[in-house]
Amino acid sequence: MKHLLFTLLTVLAACASPSSLDKGSKGGLVSVKVDEGALSNAYAPRRLALLVGVSQFQDEQWRDLRYSSKDAEDLAAALRDPKRGHFDHVRVLSRPEQTTRASILAALRELRREATRPDDVVVVYFSAHGTLARDGKGELKRYLVTTDAEYRAIPQTALPMDELKSEFDQFPSRRRLMVLATCHSGSGKSLLPRELEAELAGIKAGFYARPIEESSRTSMVFAACDWGETAREDEGLKNDIYTHFLIDGLNGAADRNFDGAVTATEAHDHARRHTYAFTEGRQRPSAEILEVGADPVVLSGHINRTGRPELFSYNPRLDGFTLKVDGETRTELPGGAAVPPGKRTVELTKGSDVLVREVVDIAEGERLPLERLLSETFPRRSLTLMGGMFSFVDARSRNELLPASPELAVVLRLEERPLPDLSLVFDLSGGRGQQSLHLAPGTSVPFTYTSLSLGAAVPYTWKWERFSLYAGPRVAALFLQRSFQTEAFTGAQQYFTFSPGVMGGVAWRLSERLELSAQTQLMVTYVVVDGQGQAVGFSGGWAGVGYRF
Structure with a gap:
């Protein structure tokens, strides 16, 4: 709005200028004095928050919550405080008519229209019941229980977390934080339909995927507890436990590097540690952060000095270390x-x-x-010397072209190239020796052969501790030469083809530098034998020891 007002004033000033009305004049530039401070404020990044506390429910099956509305109001006070959050605009939704599914979605979309700049700071907070239900496709989904959510029609009336996350991801801001002070465990701030609770009781913990989807770049999603745990309110604290310690961190207690500001990750870490201690390990707040860098979401205070160095990780691979x-x-x-x-x-x-x-x-x-x-x-490159076999897939090609034959291979694997979950694999393999063709029963035609293959692949890689599994598409060039010295024929035949296919492999790290690995591939090619062309499949399998560097 400020941009539009400034533009209109400039245009009106130019149109009303006397010089533009002079006879024969085609108009001209008009000098307009603009206050630099006002202009700076107009373009300054804004700090916006939407806080939702759902305490009352129309369906009596949902137990009313004592402190959800208070959670939102208390956090709002901390964010509005000029000495703490100094947010420009904080909106709280806590009355029943404000916390319906439609009202919450409308408020989110309104906030998205306001937070239009990439450097705006946006905080979205929910304190409410959570639940689980199967959608129309039978898939188990997570839902935020809104005021108008019906216990017997959860997918149709509650707010799906997937939809909530989708709305959040559409915000233009690169500095955004969503906090979920809710859970889906069936106790505490959660309630599950009885039939679903009975179903979940028969499934081992950890069966489900983690409850929060991968965050979009530079966005953060904080949850008051981990998957399957209970988010609790406390009568002594008169708040949701996680929210209480999150607000406590905004008072300055979470400023671990002493730079004068409390960032989102600092506030979450403070609340996580204190919540874990307060609940004696029964509630472990979690975070999904794809990319942090220098945490850009300042929730409280101002960065007024260089902070102490920090070591950190929010990568799931390091959870529990x-x-x-x-x-x-x-x-x-x-x-x-x-x-x-x-x-x-x-x-x-x-x-x-x-x-x-x-x-x-x-x-x-x-x-x-x-x-x-x-x-x-841990080096991400390996060079492996392997031994194995080369063979055509069908019996006719093995009888008329080349039987299964031994070969040696050298494989270079570059992990996390070109993307974190991909690898580049290059291999060179070959063999030389003597074999015999069996063109008719009881006949044997001896020959010498030379085979050479050069391949490249881009497999997807899965990693567990020291074990890696990879599979993906592969292309290869195949050269095959056969030399005959018989009474009927003396001479050589050569084949050269390019072949598409697939490959797969496993690797087991023995130490920082050594690994055992195995690789196999299945390719399709076209060859001409005795004047007749045919499509044939060939495969190879190798195993060996590699050096990581």
Whole structure:
């Protein structure tokens, strides 16, 4: 609106200028004085928040919540406070008519129309019941229980978390945070239909996918508890437990690097640690953050000095590991810790196992993602010497072209290229020896052969601890030469073709540098034998020892 008003004033000033009315004049530029402070404020990033507390429900099957509305109001007070959140606009939805499914979606879309700049800070918060139900396709989905949600018609009346997340991802802002002070465990701030609760009781924990989808770039989604756990209200705190400690962090207690500001990740880590301790480990808040970098979401205070160095990780691969610095335990991941600048011995441990032990030199204000230590500690390239077999798939080709034959191969694998979950695999294989063709029963035609293949593949890679599994498309060039010295024929035949196909492989790291690996491939090619063309399939399988570098 400010942009539009400024533009209109400029245009009106130009149109009303006397110089533009002079006889014979075609118009001209008009100097307009604009206050620099006002102009700066007009273009400054805004800080906007939408806080929703659903305490009352039309369907009596949903138990009313005591503190959800208060959670939203208390957090709003912290965000509005000029000395803490200093947000420009904070809207709270807590009355029954404001917390219906339609009203919440309308408020989200209105906020999206207001937060139009990439550097706007946007916070969306929900304190409510959560539940699970199967949608029209029979898939188990998560739902936010709104005021008008019906217990017997959850998919039709409650707010699907998928839809909520979709709305959130459409915000233009690159600095956005969504906080879910709810759960889907069947207790606490959650209620499940009885038939679904009975179904879940027969399924092992961990069967379901994690409840929060992958976050879009530079967005964060915080949850008051982990999947299958209970989010609790506390009568002594008179708040949702996680929300209480989140607000406590905004008072300055969460500023771990002492730069004067509390960022979203600092506030969450503070609330996570205190919630875990307060509930004696029964509630573990979680976070999904695809890319943090220098955390751009400042929730409280102002960055007025260079902060202490920080070590952090929100990567699920490191969940449950302990961060130690100079032999001292600092935090359990996910999370982060501030450390004194200089050379520090950093360890990632789980029980008695040490995943990483590195000496790093970290400067004031630096934020070091612990995944970087992993990439530096464990080389992402391997060169493997393999031995195996080459064979045509059908019996006719084995009898008339080349029987199954041994070969040697060299394989170069580049992990996390060109994307994190992909690899580049290049292989060179070949063999030479003597074989015999069996063109008719009881006949044998000896010959010598030379085979050579050069292949390239881009497989998708799955990793578990020291084990890697990869599979994907492959193309290869195949050269085959046969030399005959018989009474009927003396000479050589050559074949050269390009072939598409698929490949798969496994790798097991024995140590930091050595690994065992195996690879197989299935290809399709076209060859001409005795003047007749035919499509044939050929395969190969190798195993060997590789060196990582």
